Each structure stands twice: as structure tokens, then as C-alpha cells.
Amino acid sequence: MEEQTLKVQKIKNGIVIDHIPCGMALKVLKILNINGDIGSTVSLVMHVKSRMGCKDVVKIEDRFLEEREIDKIALIAPTATVNVIENYKVVNKHKVELPDEIVGIVRCMNPRCITNQREPVVPEFKVVSKNPVIIKCKYCEREMGVEDIIENIL
Amino acid sequence: MFKGRDIVSIKELSKEEMDIIFEVAREMIPIAKGERKNNLLEGKILATLFFEPSTRTRLSFESAMNRLGGSVIGFSNPSATSISKGETLADTVRVMDSYSDVIVIRHPYEGSARLAAEFAKNPVINAGDGAGQHPTQTLLDLFTIHQEFGEIEGLNVALIGDLKYGRTVHSLAYALSYLGANIYLVSPELLRMPSHIIRELKEKPMETDKIEDVIEDVDVLYVTRIQKERFPDPTEYKKVAGSYRITPELLKKAKDRAIVMHPLPRVDEIESDVDYTKHARYFQQAFNGVPVRMALLALVLGVV
Ligand SMILES: Nc1ncnc2c1ncn2[C@@H]1O[C@H](COP(=O)(O)OP(=O)(O)OP(=O)(O)O)[C@@H](O)[C@H]1O
Ligand SMILES: [Mg+2]
Ligand SMILES: [Zn+2]
Numbered sequence: 001m002e003e004q005t006l007k008v009q010k011i012k013n014g015i016v017i018d019h020i021p022c023g024m025a026l027k028v029l030k031i032l033n034i035n036g037d038i039g040s041t042v043s044l045v046m047h048v049k050s051r052m053g054c055k056d057v058v059k060i061e062d063r064f065l066e067e068r069e070i071d072k073i074a075l076i077a078p079t080a081t082v083n084v085i086e087n088y089k090v091v092n093k094h095k096v097e098l099p100d101e102i103v104g105i106v107r108c109m110n111p112r113c114i115t116n117q118r119e120p121v122v123p124e125f126k127v128v129s130k131n132p133v134i135i136k137c138k139y140c141e142r143e144m145g146v147e148d149i150i151e152n153i154l
Numbered sequence: 155m156f157k158g159r160d161i162v163s164i165k166e167l168s169k170e171e172m173d174i175i176f177e178v179a180r181e182m183i184p185i186a187k188g189e190r191k192n193n194l195l196e197g198k199i200l201a202t203l204f205f206e207p208s209t210r211t212r213l214s215f216e217s218a219m220n221r222l223g224g225s226v227i228g229f230s231n232p233s234a235t236s237i238s239k240g241e242t243l244a245d246t247v248r249v250m251d252s253y254s255d256v257i258v259i260r261h262p263y264e265g266s267a268r269l270a271a272e273f274a275k276n277p278v279i280n281a282g283d284g285a286g287q288h289p290t291q292t293l294l295d296l297f298t299i300h301q302e303f304g305e306i307e308g309l310n311v312a313l314i315g316d317l318k319y320g321r322t323v324h325s326l327a328y329a330l331s332y333l334g335a336n337i338y339l340v341s342p343e344l345l346r347m348p349s350h351i352i353r354e355l356k357e358k359p360m361e362t363d364k365i366e367d368v369i370e371d372v373d374v375l376y377v378t379r380i381q382k383e384r385f386p387d388p389t390e391y392k393k394v395a396g397s398y399r400i401t402p403e404l405l406k407k408a409k410d411r412a413i414v415m416h417p418l419p420r421v422d423e424i425e426s427d428v429d430y431t432k433h434a435r436y437f438q439q440a441f442n443g444v445p446v447r448m449a450l451l452a453l454v455l456g457v458v
Contacts, residue, residue: 108265110264112262112263112264112284112285113263113264113265114243114261114263114264114265114266114268114269114283115265115269117243117263118242119242119243119244119269120242120244121244121269121272137265138265138268139264139265139266139268139269140263140264140265140268140283140284140286141163141165141264141265141286141287142264143350
């Protein structure tokens with residue numbers, strides 16, 4: 001099946017973040033810090049019907065992702081795949097993977113948590129559920145869902 | 155199993171481990187009462203780091219350490235120490251760790267005991283981290299129930315009063331549920347137990363705003379204080395607080411063996427006449443803080 005997402009103009013070089021859970025595309029852009037002033041073309045397709053039901057897709061020209069950014073995507077879109085496009089072709093594809101422990105990419109939402117004081121520690125969370133994503137602060141035991149995570153990305 | 159271990163959260167203790175703590179605590183009772191001498195912890199030093207005021211918890215730890223022949227250093231007023239100069243908790247802990255064999259910490263921020271445990275080489279015991287955990291209180295509560303009934307599984311336990319803000323009842327509810335007790339939550343609408351705490355219980359507890367609904371069924375009435383500050387309207391407070399007061403009259407409807415517990419200090423949520431009924435256990439509960447803390451100190455220091 002020729003995907004509907006190809007209705008959007010092809011990109012020469014960049015990335016396609018595919019299989020994002022339905023409705024999460026804008027949040028993926030937000031955690032990647034992509035806003036109005038990006039120089040390159042960003043296209044976003046939401047609510048694409050696919051075999052798996054429904055998905056969102058984000059395509060960004062001339063942008064590549066660091067390991068850390070891929071981990072952030074995994075936190076809010078654990079089903080996503082990141083495709084690297086070079087010269088119009090997919091040259092690399094990998095599924096993001098939510099690790100069992102999240103270290104240093106999210107701050108604890110609890111203002112009374114010791115990790116939010118001036119202490120020499122990196123915030124650390126255990127993933128208690130992958131679908132929906134729920135993480136738990138290793139220090140104060142506060143649980144955070146996707147919305148809380150997005151608000152507290154470092 | 156316990157030597158060198160940190161006691162940070164009640165959730166890290168299994169039933170088997172709690173049983174060991176209770177067994178050791180039972181043996182400690184005559185020593186805690188001063189009836190028998192013991193020098194198990196001779197030469198050991200406990201550092202008490204109290205960044206927040208506490209009398210009961212701190213003094214019962216001190217008593218526990220002294221009864222076992224150990225000694226205590228520490229502070230209960232951080233404004234008189236270098237912390238007021240802006241030292242991090244991590245640094246304070248590393249230094250105190252080098253002066254002692256075991257640390258007991260109370261601190262206003264949640265997760266502080268976990269942090270302390272990471273920076274200390276010796277065992278760290280959490281004596282309350284803000285709204286977080288207070289495992290030694292939970293253990294002494296459980297020990298009191300265990301002492302009375304032998305088995306916690308299958309008991310009906312009512313948690314009464316402020317179930318929203320009281321951290322004591324949060325960890326206690328978790329532990330009771332883990333051990334298989336049936337939990338009844340009795341509180342005014344405004345002070346109901348938060349849903350994230352209820353979500354962690356094995357079974358959905360029965361909830362009501364009237365003690366009368368549960369008084370005939372329960373084995374334990376665990377009473378907590380309803381604070382005036384929680385109510386926007388003082389007359390509303392008076393009305394509500396009055397309807398959760400434990401009286402000898404009310405206890406006539408209770409089971410013969412039912413016990414009344416309270417983490418203390420109480421104000422007027424338990425009438426003083428209740429002290430003389432066969433149901434009162436809150437002073438024994440407070441005393442139990444000593445043998446339970448003796449047991450924990452002896453266990454983490456590896457002498458029993
Ligand atoms: N040059 C391009 N410009 C824009 N989008 C592209 C380009 N090449 C591929 N894509 C998109 O990237 C995604 C991955 O492409 P691929 O050809 O690997 O599809 P696929 O075989 O369906 O992959 P998957 O099994 O991951 O769904 C698809 O959404 C596709 O539409
Ligand atoms: Mg596809
Ligand atoms: Zn936290």
C-alpha cells in the first residue's frame with residue numbers, strides 16, 4: 001500500500017519519525033524543541049490510518065537526532081521508528097526503545113523532591129509501565145505520566 | 155540479610171523480613187524497659203541528623219541506642235550547623251558517615267533519605283522525609299498490631315481522620331494491604347485518602363465518612379489528628395472534628411478485642427477517658443518505638 005504520508009512532498013535529506021501514537025506528533029516536536037524558527041521544512045501528518053490502526057508521522061528536513069533526543073522520543077512515543085533519509089532514500093531505520101531506567105532527561109515534577117534542590121544528583125526514574133508510559137522517581141517515588149513528562153523534559 | 159542495609163521505604167521490606175524485625179523487637183522488650191542490661195552495640199556510634207524537629211522519633215532512637223550500650227551524636231536544630239551556611243545534604247551526610255556507624259535522618263524534602271543512603275557507606279535509616287516515607291513508624295505500628303493479634307492477614311483495620319495529608323497512614327495502608335489486612339477508610343470528604351495511594355493497595359478499601367459504619371466490624375481503630383488548618387471555616391472544623399472523636403461510649407459498640415491506636419501526639423481526637431478502657435494501645439504503641447528501633451539498629455549493624 002502506497003502510504004498516504006507520501007502525499008506530503010518527499011524530502012532529500014533528513015529524518016522521518018514514523019509510527020508515532022495517534023495525536024502525539026505535536027508533542028514530539030515540542031520535546032525536540034522544534035518551533036516556528038526552524039530553518040528547514042517540517043511536515044507533520046496526524047491520524048494516518050495504517051495497518052496498526054492510527055498513527056502520526058513527522059518529517060524534518062536537514063535534521064538528525066542525537067541519542068539523547070531519541071531517548072526522549074521513546075518516553076512519549078514508545079512505538080516510533082526513526083528513519084534516516086539520504087538522497088530521498090531510507091538509509092537507516094530503527095525503533096526507539098524505552099529503557100527500564102531514565103537517567104537525566106526528565107526532572108521530577110515534585111517541587112519538594114530532593115533532586116530539585118541544590119544537590120549533586122541526576123534525576124533518575126524507573127519505568128513502571130510502558131503503555132501508557134508511567135515513570136517513578138527513584139528518590140521521592142512520585143509517578144509521572146506522559147503529560148507530566150513533557151512538562152519536565154530537560 | 156540486614157547487615158549494612160538501608161531502611162528507606164517500607165516497600166522494600168518483605169513479609170519475611172518484617173517477621174524477623176518483629177521477632178528481634180520482641181526479644182528487645184525487656185532491655186527497652188531497662189529490666190535487662192545489654193551491650194550489643196557497645197562501641198558503635200549512631201548519628202542522628204534531624205533537619206526537622208521531632209521529639210518522639212529522635213528520642214526513641216536515642217533511647218534504643220543507649221539501651222544497647224552504643225552512643226549517639228547528632229543535631230536536632232540544623233540552624234546551628236553548617237547546613238545553614240548552605241552545605242549540601244550530600245556533603246553533610248558524607249562527613250557524618252565518617253564520624254559514625256549508622257545514620258538516622260529526618261529531612262523536609264522527599265527522597266532525601268534515598269539520597270543520603272547513596273552518599274553514605276554505612277546504613278541509613280529514614281526517620282521521615284517530608285510527605286514521603288517514615289518506615290520505622292510503620293514498623294512500630296505493625297509490630298503493635300502483630301503483638302496483639304499474632305497475624306495481620308485477615309484483620310479488619312480502620313484508618314480514621316486525616317487520610318489525605320498524613321504520611322503515616324499512607325505507608326501504613328500500603329503495608330497493611332501488602333500483609334493481607336482488610337482496610338476501612340474513615341474520613342471527612344475533604345480529607346479522603348489520595349487516589350494514587352489507594353491505587354497501590356491490593357484490594358479496593360471500603361470508604362465512609364462515619365465511624366458508626368465500621369465500629370462493629372473492626373479489630374483496629376487507627377486514629378489520626380484532623381488539623382484545624384485544613385479547614386477554611388473554623389465552625390466547619392469543629393463540627394467535623396467532633397464527629398471523629400473516639401469516646402468510651404462509642405467503644406461500647408466495638409468488638410471486645412478491638413484496639414485503639416494513634417501515632418501521637420493527640421489533641422482531642424481520643425477522649426482521655428478512653429485511656430482507661432481495655433481498648434487503648436497508643437501508649438504501648440509509642441513505647442514499641444524503642445524495641446523496634448533497637449531491632450533495626452542491631453540488624454543493620456549486623457550484631458544479631
Ligand atoms: N524521501 C522521503 N521523504 C519523505 N518521507 C519518506 C521518504 N522516504 C520514506 N519516507 C517515509 O518514511 C517512512 C519509512 O519508509 P519505508 O519505505 O521504510 O516504509 P515502510 O517499509 O512502511 O517502513 P515501516 O515498516 O517502518 O512502516 C514511511 O512513512 C515513508 O512514507
Ligand atoms: Mg509503514
Ligand atoms: Zn522525585
